[in-house]
Amino acid sequence: MSNLETPTNIRSFTDQPLAERFLATRQMSIEIASPLSSEDMQLQSIPDASPIKWHLAHTTWAFETFILKPLLPDYSEFHPHFEYLFNSYYNAIGKQFGRAKRGLLSRPTIDEVNQYRQYVDSAMVNWLTQLEPLSKSSDEHIQACDLLLLLINHEQQHQELMLTDIQHAFSINPLNPTYRATATIIHQSSSLNWQSFDPGLVQIGHQNEPFYFDNEGPAHQFFIAPFKIATRLISCGEYLDFIEQGGYQEASYWLSEAWKKINENNLIAPLYWKKQQGKWFQFTLAGLQPLDLNAPVSSINYFEATAYANSVGKRLPSEQEWEIAARAVKLHGHFYQQQALSPSASHDNSRKNELQQMFGELWQWTSSSYNAYPGFKPREGAIGEYNGKFMVNQYVLRGGSFASQHGHLRASYRNFFYPDAAWQYTGIRLAESL
Ligand SMILES: [Fe+2]
Numbered sequence: 001m002s003n004l005e006t007p008t009n010i011r012s013f014t015d016q017p018l019a020e021r022f023l024a025t026r027q028m029s030i031e032i033a034s035p036l037s038s039e040d041m042q043l044q045s046i047p048d049a050s051p052i053k054w055h056l057a058h059t060t061w062a063f064e065t066f067i068l069k070p071l072l073p074d075y076s077e078f079h080p081h082f083e084y085l086f087n088s089y090y091n092a093i094g095k096q097f098g099r100a101k102r103g104l105l106s107r108p109t110i111d112e113v114n115q116y117r118q119y120v121d122s123a124m125v126n127w128l129t130q131l132e133p134l135s136k137s138s139d140e141h142i143q144a145c146d147l148l149l150l151l152i153n154h155e156q157q158h159q160e161l162m163l164t165d166i167q168h169a170f171s172i173n174p175l176n177p178t179y180r181a182t183a184t185i186i187h188q189s190s191s192l193n194w195q196s197f198d199p200g201l202v203q204i205g206h207q208n209e210p211f212y213f214d215n216e217g218p219a220h221q222f223f224i225a226p227f228k229i230a231t232r233l234i235s236c237g238e239y240l241d242f243i244e245q246g247g248y249q250e251a252s253y254w255l256s257e258a259w260k261k262i263n264e265n266n267l268i269a270p271l272y273w274k275k276q277q278g279k280w281f282q283f284t285l286a287g288l289q290p291l292d293l294n295a296p297v298s299s300i301n302y303f304e305a306t307a308y309a310n311s312v313g314k315r316l317p318s319e320q321e322w323e324i325a326a327r328a329v330k331l332h333g334h335f336y337q338q339q340a341l342s343p344s345a346s347h348d349n350s351r352k353n354e355l356q357q358m359f360g361e362l363w364q365w366t367s368s369s370y371n372a373y374p375g376f377k378p379r380e381g382a383i384g385e386y387n388g389k390f391m392v393n394q395y396v397l398r399g400g401s402f403a404s405q406h407g408h409l410r411a412s413y414r415n416f417f418y419p420d421a422a423w424q425y426t427g428i429r430l431a432e433s434l
Helices: 009-017 018-033 052-073 099-102 108-129 139-172 236-244 256-265 300-313 319-326
Strands: 194-197 200-204 222-223 228-232 273-276 279-284 285-290 361-369 395-398 415-417 429-434
Touching: 009 256, 018 052, 018 108, 018 139, 052 108, 052 139, 139 279, 200 319, 222 319, 228 319, 236 300, 256 300, 285 395, 300 361, 319 361, 319 395
Parallel strands: none
Antiparallel strands: 194 228, 200 222, 228 429, 273 279, 279 285, 361 395, 395 415
16 A cells, blocks of 8 residues: 555455445445436536535546546446546646536536436445455455545535535525425523633644544644634524624724725625615525524635634634544444424523534534645645645645534544635634633
8 A cells, every 4th residue: 555644454445245235336426316316416506515416426426537547447437527627626637617617518418417426436336346255364355445536535525515515506596495494493592601621731633533534634743832622603683783883894803815805895793694675584405494593603714704703802722723623532423314494492501511513514614724634745646636636725624514424523623714604504603722
């Protein structure tokens, strides 16, 4: 194995039949797309978001490009132009169709994309079935599992993007389309408390879990100063107070770049908030809903998160502070596979002094720029373009959201977005130096 950051305990993954795990992930993408019409699956509302049809094809392209073509000498590609159409950003593979124009690809049709998926799935299952009898400690088996796990996790990332992207596309439509109706949940919110952490030398990065992305390593030591972190996320009610107290009109709260955007675009509230006849609503996967004051404020960009923190005299946690805090709690949350369509409020006042909502509610902005850890080396080959080349001008988010797949998250998981990106399921957790 050439990659220094290859998980060493990959064998625990191989206890589950490979084809079974592969097919379960592939089926989840189809389930996520199932409430949508062909017309819905064609929509691209912003250059950053992709059509559902493109996500379904691109995740298939990844298995074809990184496994079937290089590892199966007899494999014939499904279509000679798909390598170009569905390559997202891998320059080592070749040129790519323009990201902002993905919504213009009316062909292939969704039926053809589904045929593409079935063709690749069939070849993958054949390959995995042949792989199964090999010794699990053989280089061939370990290398295959490494690639398979990476591409399964890749498709899971796109599953979350399918939800964020269709929500954004629907939010443009005055008919306020519903991805899926849900029962109204009455949230209660617990009081916001703080948990303190002592200074010291801590271990940051992956801990040899069955899978981790290359950007989570190398694991390394980091000196952390004493800090405290909020026990829950900031609620819509708290963010509404910020708005009503003139938060979007107070220059001192905002970074200069943000202040310019606010004034150029007359911004007064988060992306999905709409005021109608004096009442606030929020656009969600379940359509336009009355703003739930107890639910965590969602689809907030980095600029808004920092401005809110400034307004209350706090700050965002660094990614290292967040990770140390997260290691103190169990990895449980409120994930897509439990049919969640929005983040849930922290309501357990009996646990008000414990950290809540760390995983599986909203990705939490940190104050940390997305950079390489000391000694970081991207994976070799084209797949090395997965994470490393994006380490500029973005900020790290931690924790995962209600739209993340269960089993996909870790305390060391590093998501990253540009500071003005708001269409993801992102929220605010505060911190303070001691
Ligand atoms: Fe991708």
